[in-house]
Amino acid sequence: MKSLGWTVHGDGKRILPGEVVAPDERLSWPRTIGIGMQHVIAMFGATLLVPTITGFPVNTTLLFSGVGTILFLLITRNKLPSYLGSSFAFIAPLMATQTEGISVQIGGIMVAGLVLIALGLLVKAAGRAVLDAVMPPAVTGAIVALIGLNLAPTAASNFQTQPLVAAVTLFSILLATVAGRGMISRLGILIGVIIGWVFAAFYGAISPDAVAFIAESPWIGLPQFHTPQFQLSAILVTLPVIIVLVAENVGHVKAVSEMTGRNLDDKAGDALLADGLATTLAGGFGGSGTTTYAENIGVMAATRVYSTAAYWVAALTAVVLAFVPKFGALIFTIPSGVLGGATLVLYGLIGMLGIRIWQDNKVNFNNPVNLTAVAVALVAGIGNLTLSIGSVEMEGIAWGSMGIIIGYPILKSLYIKIGEGRHASF
Template sequence: MSQNWSWKLHGDGRNVATDAIVAPTERLSWPRTIGFGAQHVVAMFGATFLVPLLTGFPPSTTLFFSGLGTMLFLALNRNRLPSYLGSSFAFIAPILAAMGDHGMGAALFGILVTGALLAVVGGIVVATGTGWIDVLMPPVVTGAIVALIGFNLGGAATANYAASPWIATLTLVTICVVAAGLRGMAARLSILIGVVVGYVATALAGDLDFDAVRSADWIGLPEFSSPTVTWSVVPMFLPVVLVLIAENVGHVRSVAHLVGDDSINDRTGTALIADGVATGLAGLGGGSPTTTYGENIGVMTATRVFSTAAYWVAGAIAILLSLSPKFGALLNTVPAGVLGGVTVALYGLIGLIGVKIWVDNRVDFSRPANQFPAAAALIIGIGDLTLHAGEMTFTGITLGTVAAIVLYHGMALLERARGEE
């Protein structure tokens, strides 16, 4: 193996000094590496399995492409950039819209096209750098796009909540209590713990049907599906490319900062290509689209272990889990009330990430060029303005994204022409 494809043993492989960092190209002993890999699976699992449950995609297939995509990401980045590729929440709204009008095959086609476009963007970044991304998507625009995607999903969350208000409330309260009352990894797993509590309460009430679980095989291949060429759904998916760019760029910069290695930023273009290819593969086979996961950055921040070897283990574990139809059938028994409690919090948090982007970058909302684009984008997204042009459908996320970009750059140009910064 070349040096880029192997890992240097950190110290004796067993002990890590309190202030030491296990670099991406290092590893601990294999038993410890397997343990850290399993921890990454636990960290990603709560969010990753929710996407297929919310969209109707097979959970086992999603886990398969999640693990495969993670391994592909590591390989293309030559083990220099640690990341887990879990299910992307940015796709939920366009997937639901596409499935409602045209079926799963059309949604998969939208995912496939989105992945291809992201890979193309990655190739451009490799050739030109990331400067043009910063110009096209300043913090006020990025924050607006991320916020409107989260808030746009509010209707789906409340619909599930209303299906079983008491279970949904129990789930939501559990998440809040765990997040505020516990520490460490338990607090980070508040969503997963909330799901478990709501699920157990539903089971004790006798409202779960396990017939499909009993009849499912212990071992078997995931349920693969193929995309159906449906160009009319593509506009609904295009804004997601911008979100994936922001997530990947943010992930690379975060890891570079935490590790203290600015050369990791040179992997930005390759990260975009890898996530694009992984998302495209999921679209070809029936899995949920992928993105780099902040949950796993949290694990790395807490443990100071950035070894990519642990992520290879995590990817392998995810694939092994996907090969049990019984496990997938069990995931499909999660009731709507539990999903309602989770998504009321989760979709709101996605929206607040956009707000946090504004706060962290000190966006000046006294400027009209910041005020109006963000305001218009949010209302268009939350109200889910939908326009039809022939066979093409433009949803609130698409139109809100266009509004944020066009209004900002148009108004900023007018401000400059007037002599203002």
């Protein structure tokens, strides 16, 4: 039975042993809405944490995560289930350009989105092989790792402002993530932030002015919109994030392919194009950049429901919540100690994601090209190497990313040319 683009699975009520609900199927609408709410819960903590850390409007970011997800579903023709939430990769460039103001920051996000659109079109035309040629695992892993580790001083600084609050938050996150099961484990950061916030309230770390701000905020209202400004230095700092977005989108396509038993490689270009459009739209109005969310893959694995109908429910829910200013005001009362405890874990996880890319792809660090190129890129990023070219100041993420993208193929060519690397594994 076909209804609104989805075939109703079985009787719409049950999933028999060994069965899954495919992307183009759905259960009954009450069950689909319930699963959609689970997707909202799964994406909520991470999507809201990014604007909380960077000072971006929470409601605006939430709005464009929902709108971006709708765009993604439309462009992939309801064949690739995914939620587009706030990308952690944007935190580093946004923190680096915080003094420039939100208009300059979203200008960088918008340009990154436009470049991602171009990459999506290129992949659609030439196939995924073009990505593997330009960004081998050694390069991709290094860029992802340095983006996360570049933020380490910010996490430590926030932790030091309220060490007891930060320690309670950190311990709660670790306990929920390691000892928790199912959804509790996947929502570890959100649970830790809530516990830290409650502890901070009793500890007196939340000011009366913050509480008054929540009380004075209306229940219904429009999100805050901003107009982008384009500044070369901010754009150059932001562009390396594209590497992360490409890796996450392509990885998402592969993961869903394995889970559903369908070859979705031909959707990689559509995924990049859709995420690029969503990021461009968010940057055009004041939201943070987006990416496909691994958190929601966990919901699909637990429920065996891969229906894109559930993602429409999640997206529309996010859009509705974006028009509740009181909700955004509540998020901004989170004290720096809580952020310190949460980001100590979060930024480290981003760094470890880069290392996992090396492990999964068996990158050979006995090869001097891999070893030296990655070593230089990481230190440039972690040490936040900052140099100016004329009036343009570039920081560690930009130098580390550009250095390895340009330097890696040159070093590899030289190594092979002199003969010693002719049969080496890269």
